[in-house]
Amino acid sequence: xxxxxxxxxxxxxxxxxxxxxxxxxxxxxxxxxxxxxxxxxxxxxxxxxxxxxxxxxxxxxxxxxxxxxxxxxxxxxxxxxxxxxxxxxxxxxxxxxxxxxxxxxxxxxxxxxxxxxxxxxxxxxxxxxxxxxxxxxxxxxxxxxxxxxxxxxxxxxxxxxxxxxxxxxxxxxxxxxxxxxxxxxxxxxxxxxxxxxxxxxxxxxxxxxxxxxxxxxxxxxxxxxxxxxxxxxxxxxxxxxxxxxxxxxxxxxxxx
Amino acid sequence: xxxxxxxxxxxxxxxxxxxxxxxxxxxxxxxxxxxxxxxxxxxxxxxxxxxxxxxxxxxxxxxxxxxxxxxxxxxxxxxxxxxxxxxxxxxxxxxxxxxxxxxxxxxxxxxxxxxxxxxxxxxxxxxxxxxxxxxxxxxxxxxxxxxxxxxxxxxxxxxxxxxxxxxxxxxxxxxxxxxxxxxxxxxxxxxxxxxxxxxxxxxxxxxxxxxxxxxxxxxxxxxxxxxxxxxxxxxxxxxxxxxxxxxxxxxxxxxxxxxxxxxxxxxxxxxxxxxxxxxxxxxxxxxxx
Ligand SMILES: Nc1ncnc2c1ncn2[C@@H]1O[C@H](COP(=O)(O)OP(=O)(O)O)[C@@H](O)[C@H]1O
Ligand SMILES: [Mg+2]
Numbered sequence: 339x340x341x342x343x344x345x346x347x348x349x350x351x352x353x354x355x356x357x358x359x360x361x362x363x364x365x366x367x368x369x370x371x372x373x374x375x376x377x378x379x380x381x382x383x384x385x386x387x388x389x390x391x392x393x394x395x396x397x398x399x400x401x402x403x404x405x406x407x408x409x410x411x412x413x414x415x416x417x418x419x420x421x422x423x424x425x426x427x428x429x430x431x432x433x434x435x436x437x438x439x440x441x442x443x444x445x446x447x448x449x450x451x452x453x454x455x456x457x458x459x460x461x462x463x464x465x466x467x468x469x470x471x472x473x474x475x476x477x478x479x480x481x482x483x484x485x486x487x488x489x490x491x492x493x494x495x496x497x498x499x500x501x502x503x504x505x506x507x508x509x510x511x512x513x514x515x516x517x518x519x520x521x522x523x524x525x526x527x528x529x530x531x532x533x534x535x536x537x538x539x540x541x542x543x544x545x546x547x548x549x550x551x552x553x554x555x556x557x558x559x560x561x562x563x564x565x566x567x568x569x570x571x572x573x574x575x576x577x578x579x580x581x582x583x584x585x586x587x588x589x590x591x592x593x594x
Numbered sequence: 595x596x597x598x599x600x601x602x603x604x605x606x607x608x609x610x611x612x613x614x615x616x617x618x619x620x621x622x623x624x625x626x627x628x629x630x631x632x633x634x635x636x637x638x639x640x641x642x643x644x645x646x647x648x649x650x651x652x653x654x655x656x657x658x659x660x661x662x663x664x665x666x667x668x669x670x671x672x673x674x675x676x677x678x679x680x681x682x683x684x685x686x687x688x689x690x691x692x693x694x695x696x697x698x699x700x701x702x703x704x705x706x707x708x709x710x711x712x713x714x715x716x717x718x719x720x721x722x723x724x725x726x727x728x729x730x731x732x733x734x735x736x737x738x739x740x741x742x743x744x745x746x747x748x749x750x751x752x753x754x755x756x757x758x759x760x761x762x763x764x765x766x767x768x769x770x771x772x773x774x775x776x777x778x779x780x781x782x783x784x785x786x787x788x789x790x791x792x793x794x795x796x797x798x799x800x801x802x803x804x805x806x807x808x809x810x811x812x813x814x815x816x817x818x819x820x821x822x823x824x825x826x827x828x829x830x831x832x833x834x835x836x837x838x839x840x841x842x843x844x845x846x847x848x849x850x851x852x853x854x855x856x857x858x859x860x861x862x863x864x865x866x867x868x869x870x871x872x873x874x875x876x877x878x879x880x881x882x883x
Contacts, residue, residue, distance in 0.1 A: 407774060409770055409773070409774055410770065428773070428778070428780075429770070429773035429774055430773050430774075430775075430776050430777055430778045430779070433773070433774060433775065433776040434776050438774075439774050441771065441774065445768065445771040445774070447763070447764045447767055447768075447771075449763055449764075449767060450760055450763060450764060454757070454760040457757050457760065458757075458760060458761060458764055458772065458775050458777065459775045459776065461757050461761060461775075461777060462772075462775045462776030462777035462778075463776055506775065507775075510775055510776045
């Protein structure tokens with residue numbers, strides 16, 4: 339039922355310089371109040387790659403990514419982020435290693451302005467690997483946010499909220515970005531513009547992306563590697579190209 | 595006419611003291627979901643600090659920062675132990691802990707500062723009266739009124755216009771997401787508790803020249819501060835301000851109309867407001883994530 343083999347297939351263009359494992363999870367279990375949702379989880383994510391995390395609704399994808407940051411679930415096992423075992427660390431210390439998250443639902447503070455939402459991340463940022471994100475760079479990259487910087491964040495559209503949440507996570511000086519269902523509730527045009535384009539450009543800049551998605555086609559398009567969760571464990575771990583071919587897995591575990 | 599103007603000024607002065615002590619209580623309750631019944635003790639501690647400071651002959655105006663720092667230091671210690679152990683526990687446990695502590699603090703202060711009514715030696719500069727519409731009014735009260743307005747404006751600026759305020763307002767909504775932005779929310783809690791205790795003591799220092807300092811005042815102030823917070827609506831700056839004004843005016847004018855029933859009358863007004871608006875005058879900002 340569970341497969342702990344790490345993904346080994348490598349992007350052809352990355353073959354020259356073996357990319358470092360920025361996330362390495364071994365024998366991880368995660369759950370709530372003593373009831374384990376996930377057990378014996380193992381996978382790795384390499385620098386600059388997009389890792390898709392797939393599985394049916396309620397299978398534990400959010401539990402997994404929140405668990406990496408100690409953001410709610412109870413976690414045991416080993417979670418190495420840039421070589422540091424972070425199990426039991428308070429969330430803010432893990433984040434300061436340079437790993438940012440856009441939680442499911444985005445976590446935008448509607449009682450703050452757009453700019454204050456962004457400044458919160460700068461306030462906390464102590465990442466060792468500063469990635470050079472500043473307010474100016476965010477406003478340059480996403481003019482919409484710049485125009486609405488003094489507006490209450492509750493006034494933003496769904497796509498703008500997603501942009502804000504992504505920028506905010508990057509402003510923690512993250513070079514690893516977790517996106518938990520970023521396309522949820524967005525119109526297809528907005529998905530193409532806000533999600534697809536930006537994940538591609540982040541990948542070009544060397545940001546590692548953990549992409550939790552219900553939209554399988556989109557995830558397999560963007561991802562280099564993928565893991566599939568089912569029944570509390572990993573049932574597929576390998577390259578996204580392989581998973582594209584494996585219609586059996588897609589049918590059985592993803593309900594395609 | 596003059597009489598009403600003077601009484602209104604008195605009401606404003608009283609409202610300022612209620613506002614400052616209520617704000618400290620309110621921010622801790624809305625941010626940390628922590629019921630701190632030692633808030634009245636910190637008020638009284640601040641009053642005693644002011645009384646003793648002004649008796650030493652040191653520059654009088656330093657009594658106020660001294661009271662603030664004394665209260666904030668007490669807050670830092672209390673946060674370390676035992677408050678942190680109770681932040682995540684039920685309100686009943688918090689009430690038991692902090693009520694017990696407030697009784698201990700009351701005894702300590704009675705032992706340390708005596709059971710008599712202690713009044714500060716108000717400095718020359720603030721002693722006399724000014725004539726407002728030909729009626730004398732103590733300068734010290736005007737000083738309290740002005741300081742309170744300046745402090746309240748400063749606090750409003752801090753919470754509404756600075757990044758520290760934004761961090762606190764975000765924590766009120768969801769501390770987990772604030773943590774996920776790399777911010778140590780435990781430190782935020784500690785800082786807010788210290789600020790709250792400092793404000794409690796500072797309002798005590800300002801109030802000492804009007805209400806003096808004596809055993810039992812801690813409880814009276816605690817109850818009034820609680821009424822202000824609950825009636826104003828938890829977690830709203832403007833709510834606390836409006837309700838401090840309402841309570842300040844009803845108490846002052848109720849005393850004027852009928853001294854023996856004044857407490858009953860003002861409590862009835864506050865209860866009436868709560869029946870009319872169960873969430874307080876200004877309902878707290880909705881959780882928005
Ligand atoms: N805070 C929580 N407390 C208890 N159980 C939870 C909590 N959050 C999620 N769960 C349970 O954990 C399981 C996995 O949820 P989740 O990780 O959100 O799934 P997914 O993100 O894959 O849809 C579900 O059965 C859900 O009911
Ligand atoms: Mg989820």
